[in-house]
Amino acid sequence: MNKINDKFSLLNFELIGKDIKIDFTKHLTKKDKEFFRHIKMQKYNHISLLKFYEIYSLKEKENVIKFLNNLMNKNIIISSKENNYFTCINILQSYHINNAFIYLVFSDEITSSFKKGSFFDKLGLRNILFLEEKFSYRLYQYIYNNREDNIYISIEELREILEIGDSYKRFYDIEKNLLIPILEDIKNNGEIELTYQKIKNGEHKSAKILGINLNRIVPVTVDSNSDPTLHTIDILMAKLGNNIKNFSEIYSLLIKTITEYGEDFAKEKVEYVLKNYDSDIEKNLKASLTQDNINEIIEKPDFILKKAFKSLFQMHTEILLFIQKNNLPQLSKYMFTITLYSLKDKESVTLKDKNMSIKITYNKNDISIIEFYLY
Incomplete structure (x- = not known):
């Protein structure tokens, strides 16, 4: 029996357009869908308790917990008799209530459905979440x-x-x-x-x-017979040009990335590598698209600080001031380690704390980018 090496083998484009059936273990309520409309359906998100109370006219935290527990028990079933395919995915993976905020973690499959060109986007999953009539x-x-x-x-x-x-x-x-x-x-x-x-x-x-x-009613398209995913990959490969020696390997890696994370994410990674590296383009692109790196930066940051810094010490100081100014979670004493002060030009590092992670992309003679992710 062939061993399944990774998640990509489960997300098969050949399933699309077949007898795929999507169902729910429990129907989504109008309140569930109203909740989705008030937040971004991304991997990590948060909403204030006061905002939640406002949406549903609630006053007790226990009612919030009851609502979220019910949502966590609602799974989506995707199946195909023709392909002997069956998968069960949850919508809300976990949640945490800390002081005045609710921190939400949505499943990879749900967040993937909001990324253009991904497997779950091509199944129409994201639209199903917002349809209002019961059936x-x-x-x-x-x-x-x-x-x-x-x-x-x-x-x-x-x-x-x-x-x-x-x-x-x-x-x-x-x-x-x-x-x-x-x-x-x-x-x-x-x-x-x-x-x-x-x-x-x-x-x-x-x-x-x-x-x-x-x-x-069919909208006008440039070429309805062409595969937009393959067209996107061809454009990216053309941009990479002679920087790529292992053509088939990179082509397959881009297909895998788009399948799981969408076209926009793949485009961002290619543009980032071409802009920030003068050599070893292929090596750095492969590193940028690996699972570990994707997990760190796939979600949009909650806050961004962009500024040119005269020194790493000044950067450290500005980050602390930015946190204070925007009322972000306080950092533990050992959040900034020697890692920050060993950063070299055009390098990136992610520093993680209990309630927040900070991704720093350092450009010595240009604008540096500091991204804050709350969870």
Whole structure:
């Protein structure tokens, strides 16, 4: 049996467009989705207790804990009978309440779905989280997986998709109470605009409705037959040019990076390496795209300090002043070790403390960048 070496082997682009089914162990409530809209769906995030109270008109911390515990028990199931594929992922991985703040950690799969070109983005997972009608996500999936501009759905299929069984005897009731609100929801939150026509077994007014034709309003694209992911990789490889000797290795590494973390992240890494290194481009790019480095810098910082410093001592002082000015968590006594003072030009280091990490990119004769990550 072949050994699975890494997570990439589980995230297979070949699954996309097949019989992928996305479901929930427990349905998301409107309050869950409202919560998502008030925060950035990134790996590490935080929100003040006062803001949380304001959103839900709450006064007790116990109610906040109850809400977050319920959310942690809601998992997403992704499966495919055709490919014998099944995975269960949680939305909220963990949370911590410390003084006046709630610190949130979302799962890698959920945060990946918000990165353009990633596996979970291509499944449409991020849109499903925001659909408001109870069973919008089922019809959305059916349409999303089909990928055709015109889709016929029989009444029997529609009842199955919406899980309504024999209720709503008349099509008029299905149309008014479910179909129209769901199509509006998919348009507003699922980024797919559709029109529909009723298909009858005759021309007369009382003819039986057999099903509906859904027509996708297709936006104009430059080339609908091309794979945007491969196009992005080709552009990045062209930028790297003669700096790359092991072409196939770097090409595969970029595919893996885009699959898990999205196109924007891969572009940032290539631009960063080309800008900051004059030699050993291939070596530094591989280091920049390794798992350890990705884990440190994949998320957007909560605060950024950009400034030119005359010395590392001045940098140290400015960082402490910046923390005080922005009311950031106080650092432990040993946060700044000898590591900071051994930094060389164009080097980076990440210093970690209990409630915060600080990533420093030092440019001796230019602007240095200090990024603050709260958790």
